[in-house]
Amino acid sequence: ANIVLLPGDGIGPEVVNEARLVLDAVAKLFGHSFSYSTHLLGGCAIDATGTAMPDATLKACQAADAVLLGAVGGPKWDDPQAKVRPEQGLLAIRKGLGLYANLRPVKAIPSLAKLSPLKPERVAGVDFIVIRELTGGLYFGQPKGRSTTPEGGEQAVDTLVYTDVEIRRIVRLAFELARNRRKLVTSIDKANVLESSRLWRKIAMEVGKEFPDVKLEHQLVDSAAMRLVTHAAQFDVIVTENMFGDILTDEAAVLAGSLGLLPSASLGAGKLGLYEPIHGSAPDIAGKGIANPTGTILSAAMLLRHSLGLEAEARAIEAAVSAAIDEGIHTGDLGAAKPVNTTQMGDAVRA
Amino acid sequence: ANIVLLPGDGIGPEVVNEARLVLDAVAKLFGHSFSYSTHLLGGCAIDATGTAMPDATLKACQAADAVLLGAVGGPKWDDPQAKVRPEQGLLAIRKGLGLYANLRPVKAIPSLAKLSPLKPERVAGVDFIVIRELTGGLYFGQPKGRSTTPEGGEQAVDTLVYTDVEIRRIVRLAFELARNRRKLVTSIDKANVLESSRLWRKIAMEVGKEFPDVKLEHQLVDSAAMRLVTHAAQFDVIVTENMFGDILTDEAAVLAGSLGLLPSASLGAGKLGLYEPIHGSAPDIAGKGIANPTGTILSAAMLLRHSLGLEAEARAIEAAVSAAIDEGIHTGDLGAAKPVNTTQMGDAVRA
Ligand SMILES: CC(C)[C@H](C(=O)O)[C@@H](O)C(=O)O
Ligand SMILES: CC(C)[C@H](C(=O)O)[C@@H](O)C(=O)O
Numbered sequence: 001a002n003i004v005l006l007p008g009d010g011i012g013p014e015v016v017n018e019a020r021l022v023l024d025a026v027a028k029l030f031g032h033s034f035s036y037s038t039h040l041l042g043g044c045a046i047d048a049t050g051t052a053m054p055d056a057t058l059k060a061c062q063a064a065d066a067v068l069l070g071a072v073g074g075p076k077w078d079d080p081q082a083k084v085r086p087e088q089g090l091l092a093i094r095k096g097l098g099l100y101a102n103l104r105p106v107k108a109i110p111s112l113a114k115l116s117p118l119k120p121e122r123v124a125g126v127d128f129i130v131i132r133e134l135t136g137g138l139y140f141g142q143p144k145g146r147s148t149t150p151e152g153g154e155q156a157v158d159t160l161v162y163t164d165v166e167i168r169r170i171v172r173l174a175f176e177l178a179r180n181r182r183k184l185v186t187s188i189d190k191a192n193v194l195e196s197s198r199l200w201r202k203i204a205m206e207v208g209k210e211f212p213d214v215k216l217e218h219q220l221v222d223s224a225a226m227r228l229v230t231h232a233a234q235f236d237v238i239v240t241e242n243m244f245g246d247i248l249t250d251e252a253a254v255l256a257g258s259l260g261l262l263p264s265a266s267l268g269a270g271k272l273g274l275y276e277p278i279h280g281s282a283p284d285i286a287g288k289g290i291a292n293p294t295g296t297i298l299s300a301a302m303l304l305r306h307s308l309g310l311e312a313e314a315r316a317i318e319a320a321v322s323a324a325i326d327e328g329i330h331t332g333d334l335g336a337a338k339p340v341n342t343t344q345m346g347d348a349v350r351a
Numbered sequence: 352a353n354i355v356l357l358p359g360d361g362i363g364p365e366v367v368n369e370a371r372l373v374l375d376a377v378a379k380l381f382g383h384s385f386s387y388s389t390h391l392l393g394g395c396a397i398d399a400t401g402t403a404m405p406d407a408t409l410k411a412c413q414a415a416d417a418v419l420l421g422a423v424g425g426p427k428w429d430d431p432q433a434k435v436r437p438e439q440g441l442l443a444i445r446k447g448l449g450l451y452a453n454l455r456p457v458k459a460i461p462s463l464a465k466l467s468p469l470k471p472e473r474v475a476g477v478d479f480i481v482i483r484e485l486t487g488g489l490y491f492g493q494p495k496g497r498s499t500t501p502e503g504g505e506q507a508v509d510t511l512v513y514t515d516v517e518i519r520r521i522v523r524l525a526f527e528l529a530r531n532r533r534k535l536v537t538s539i540d541k542a543n544v545l546e547s548s549r550l551w552r553k554i555a556m557e558v559g560k561e562f563p564d565v566k567l568e569h570q571l572v573d574s575a576a577m578r579l580v581t582h583a584a585q586f587d588v589i590v591t592e593n594m595f596g597d598i599l600t601d602e603a604a605v606l607a608g609s610l611g612l613l614p615s616a617s618l619g620a621g622k623l624g625l626y627e628p629i630h631g632s633a634p635d636i637a638g639k640g641i642a643n644p645t646g647t648i649l650s651a652a653m654l655l656r657h658s659l660g661l662e663a664e665a666r667a668i669e670a671a672v673s674a675a676i677d678e679g680i681h682t683g684d685l686g687a688a689k690p691v692n693t694t695q696m697g698d699a700v701r702a
């Protein structure tokens with residue numbers, strides 16, 4: 001299999017390197033052969049080429065079986081008014097590869113409950129996955145731009161638009177995943193205010209009829225934002241549109257208190273997917289060799305599962321990560337008294 | 352002063368009645384005279400008149416000094432696809448009265464820390480106020496509607512639009528409030544993706560220059576959703592647009608674990624304001640006389656402060672509520688072993 005590595009900025013190269021070594025260990029153990037090519041995305045791409053996603057990067061990704069990304073961004077490219085920004089690389093690669101579904105599993109790890117901002121009884125049993133629509137809605141809708149008001153002032157507009165096709169494919173994915181889990185889909189919208197949410201809810205109900213074995217519930221985004229804090233263990237599969245998903249996935253990510261452990265997958269119509277840890281580029285600790293590589297290693301496991309169809313191999317990585325964590329092998333972000341470094345964490349998983 | 356009461360649905364009438372009795376007690380104590388008129392809004396208005404906000408209600412509110420609202424909605428009117436829905440009353444009254452600023456204070460009460468979903472050290476010191484823009488953005492932007500796609504499918508669109516004038520007035524209010532607090536404004540946007548957020552941020556920086564004594568920071572909405580859970584005590588005044596505000600105010604509301612205590616104010620250009628507890632109509636406990644009236648009583652305090660300019664009177668109510676709660680006079684929602692009922696809670700405050 002042909003894997004593109006996009007190390008990106010900050011701690012990206014360090015964590016991607018550890019994940020790659022884990023993939024090599026899996027390849028050896030299970031008798032596979034993975035080939036890698038490394039390309040530019042984000043701030044490093046801006047510095048080298050003037051654009052956040054060079055054509056060569058997109059072409060390489062399109063030709064690959066899967067893409068593993070570290071993180072993009074940093075203070076150097078931080079001005080939100082700048083014409084060229086690292087996150088444009090992320091948005092362009094999602095759109096360019098047609099990756100319309102972002103999957104973010106969140107699972108509380110009992111041995112790490114002390115890290116959670118929530119009381120133990122609120123985080124116990126948390127085990128859900130958020131499916132966020134990734135190529136529609138406010139992010140890409142047209143018109144999007146600045147104009148002059150009749151009074152000579154300024155006005156800015158973004159457009160939240162969804163078609164039935166865009167909604168159906170993502171909701172269907174949520175139901176398919178729920179089938180192999182606890183069989184509950186929570187579709188999150190703002191149907192009491194937004195026209196797009198009313199269409200979302202209608203399509204969700206239609207798709208629900210195709211899956212009589214899975215329960216469908218609807219929740220308004222404001223009350224979902226509450227329930228994530230108060231009763232997160234009630235969720236199984238959450239599905240929502242792009243902007244709501246951006247907010248709720250990040251809110252969800254801190255519940256378990258171990259951001260550095262969380263992986264993500266972005267999928268499209270075919271097998272090709274983009275895998276990345278949910279943490280950022282952490283410029284403050286970049287180059288120190290102390291970043292937690294676990295989120296990227298678990299992203300590599302999702303890569304094996306979703307793009308290469310290697311379920312046993314994916315589970316082997318997940319089991320190795322759990323074992324290492326339960327043994328107390330923790331990087332500094334996990335609150336260890338004697339933290340291990342990036343390489344030691346990776347070594348422990350591979351062992 | 353002339354106060355319009357909009358009891359609304361569910362527990363609305365019960366809690367508004369208690370707050371009115373508190374206002375009467377304040378009037379007597381401080382030698383004021385308040386006159387009240389009661390009008391329909393929400394589900395009860397739909398039942399009586401076929402519309403969620405009858406003209407008579409809007410006219411009465413426009414002529415009033417302040418409006419005190421209970422809650423609207425309930426299972427009877429719950430179908431989001433219905434043409435006439437209770438929350439249309441809320442949206443119409445906000446727009447009709449030009450109430451562009453929603454204020455939601457959130458303060459942790461040490462004696463109620465056990466109710467918080469957060470660990471004690473995470474909720475300690477939480478004391479912030481969220482200013483949500485209330486009449487712009489996705490809620491009202493045009494175009495908003497359904498159409499047919501070229502492929503014969505369905506498409507729905509909402510429009511997120513802001514003008515410099517809309518942004519400036521709300522951000523300015525945030526700075527004015529911060530001046531009398533800890534002098535920190537956190538402006539929340541999604542400037543790395545949305546054009547409207549880039550304008551928001553630009554205007555926020557301009558307004559910031561008018562208030563050199565107040566610190567301005569910008570935060571992306573996704574990371575703000577995290578920080579509310581992990582470091583809420585860092586916030587002083589948060590200001591954000593309508594949809595983000597809807598989500599973040601609700602997320603913020605559950606942090607302290609006492610939803611029933613939280614008030615809100617919706618303000619416009621003049622003195623007229625609409626005051627309401629942030630909880631819903633709680634149809635499951637309606638009519639039982641066990642609802643917590645504190646959120647509405649504290650909303651009445653905000654009414655005295657913001658619409659009638661009666662600061663001492665507002666503080667008297669707030670002090671009375673704090674005293675009652677610290678004495679352990681708690682309704683059932685506060686987890687009391689021996690809960691008091693709605694009237695007893697109100698009586699305690701008045702005493
Ligand atoms: C960097 C930004 C454009 C991006 C998004 O909003 O999608 C990020 O927050 C994410 O969630 O991957
Ligand atoms: C009922 C609904 C229209 C309303 C809103 O979204 O503004 C509510 O959630 C609120 O926050 O007051």
